[in-house]
Amino acid sequence: MENQEMAEGSVKNILEQDSLKWVFVGGKGGVGKTTCSSILSILLAKVRPSVLIISTDPAHNLSDAFQQRFTKTPTLVNGFTNLYAMEVDPTVEEDMGSNEGMDGLISELANAIPGIDEAMSFAEMLKLVQTMDYSVIVFDTAPTGHTLRLLQFPSTLEKGLNKMMSLKNKFGGLMSQMTRMFGMDDDFGEDAILGKLESMKTVIERVNKQFKDPDLTTFVCVCIPEFLSLYETERLVQELTKFEIDTHNIIINQVLFDEEDVESKLLKARMRMQQKYLDQFYMLYDDFHITKLPLLPQEVTGVEALQSFSSQFVTPYQPSTIKGSVEELERRVSNLSQMLKDAEEELERLRKGKQKA
Ligand SMILES: Nc1ncnc2c1ncn2[C@@H]1O[C@H](COP(=O)(O)OP(=O)(O)O)[C@@H](O)[C@H]1O
Numbered sequence: 001m002e003n004q005e006m007a008e009g010s011v012k013n014i015l016e017q018d019s020l021k022w023v024f025v026g027g028k029g030g031v032g033k034t035t036c037s038s039i040l041s042i043l044l045a046k047v048r049p050s051v052l053i054i055s056t057d058p059a060h061n062l063s064d065a066f067q068q069r070f071t072k073t074p075t076l077v078n079g080f081t082n083l084y085a086m087e088v089d090p091t092v093e094e095d096m097g098s099n100e101g102m103d104g105l106i107s108e109l110a111n112a113i114p115g116i117d118e119a120m121s122f123a124e125m126l127k128l129v130q131t132m133d134y135s136v137i138v139f140d141t142a143p144t145g146h147t148l149r150l151l152q153f154p155s156t157l158e159k160g161l162n163k164m165m166s167l168k169n170k171f172g173g174l175m176s177q178m179t180r181m182f183g184m185d186d187d188f189g190e191d192a193i194l195g196k197l198e199s200m201k202t203v204i205e206r207v208n209k210q211f212k213d214p215d216l217t218t219f220v221c222v223c224i225p226e227f228l229s230l231y232e233t234e235r236l237v238q239e240l241t242k243f244e245i246d247t248h249n250i251i252i253n254q255v256l257f258d259e260e261d262v263e264s265k266l267l268k269a270r271m272r273m274q275q276k277y278l279d280q281f282y283m284l285y286d287d288f289h290i291t292k293l294p295l296l297p298q299e300v301t302g303v304e305a306l307q308s309f310s311s312q313f314v315t316p317y318q319p320s321t322i323k324g325s326v327e328e329l330e331r332r333v334s335n336l337s338q339m340l341k342d343a344e345e346e347l348e349r350l351r352k353g354k355q356k357a
């Protein structure tokens with residue numbers, strides 16, 4: 001089953017593509033986006049001068065993954081000299097709307113165009129990040145729908161601008177008269193807001209052009225070998241294609257490898273199910289780099305755990321024993337006799353207990 005892989009089954013291609021500036025990591029909730037983006041940023045930090053990882057998922061967990069508190073300004077990750085992390089919440093960021101004079105208009109706009117406030121704070125964030133000059137920026141994105149909305153922001157802003165224009169035409173000079181009447185200075189006037197929207201649009205448009213450049217940007221899809229995840233991934237890949245955003249890496253996380261001496265019927269059944277979907281992933285995405293990651297017995301938290309898991313990202317998974325080999329059979333026999341011994345002992349104990357009672 002290992003030799004079905006055409007493109008190399010690792011994320012090495014991302015580490016080697018040194019023109020990359022933006023790496024998006026996305027997929028459904030709970031599949032391992034934060035784990036994978038954290039590890040990608042750790043690996044990139046080994047080959048790049050500086051790396052920033054940004055979480056745009058309102059359910060932040062970079063802090064959990066790295067076991068360190070992060071805020072909306074970049075913070076050096078403990079144990080690194082060139083890896084920074086920040087968490088931004090696109091839904092509650094209120095920098096734009098906090099000026100009194102703008103409140104009315106901005107909330108008017110926010111009601112008129114869903115997503116405009118989010119778009120503006122995303123633009124602010126991108127503007128900030130662009131001035132910081134990181135070699136590469138990794139995005140731990142929110143679940144699917146959310147991410148794609150972020151990528152549609154230029155058109156959202158366009159709508160915002162049009163709405164502003166139509167408001168302006170409708171009320172003529174009334175609004176600017178009012179802002180003057182209430183003693184608000186020009187910073188909060190309608191023209192200032194319009195100007196701000198225009199500059200946001202410029203930033204977003206520039207960034208979006210970069211997002212559509214496969215030399216600069218790629219999107220890594222994280223999923224698990226199950227029906228819904230396969231389906232979601234296909235939807236995601238299609239949307240990305242529609243937005244002209246490059247994607248050629250799929251990470252399949254939580255794979256049960258058939259190397260452990262599995263005797264459990266449940267696990268065996270799950271493995272068969274996973275294999276069915278793995279086959280479909282390989283069939284559908286034969287031109288993608290598909291990286292398979294094993295399901296670990298424990299969570300992946302803390303830099304140490306992330307570091308040790310990171311080896312699985314660059315070297316395709318190798319079962320430690322080969323199915324049907326003498327070594328593997330010996331281990332299975334030894335495991336089974338241990339299980340038999342344990343069961344016999346338990347039975348013995350129970351029988352003794354019964355005799356007493
Ligand atoms: N391969 C794996 N084996 C075991 N636990 C994992 C694996 N990948 C992720 N986890 C754990 O699963 C949980 C969810 O992963 P996370 O990366 O936060 O997902 P997401 O960001 O997509 O919601 C975390 O507790 C993480 O440590």
Ligand SMILES: [Mg+2]
Binds near residue numbers: 057060
């Ligand atoms: Mg997450």
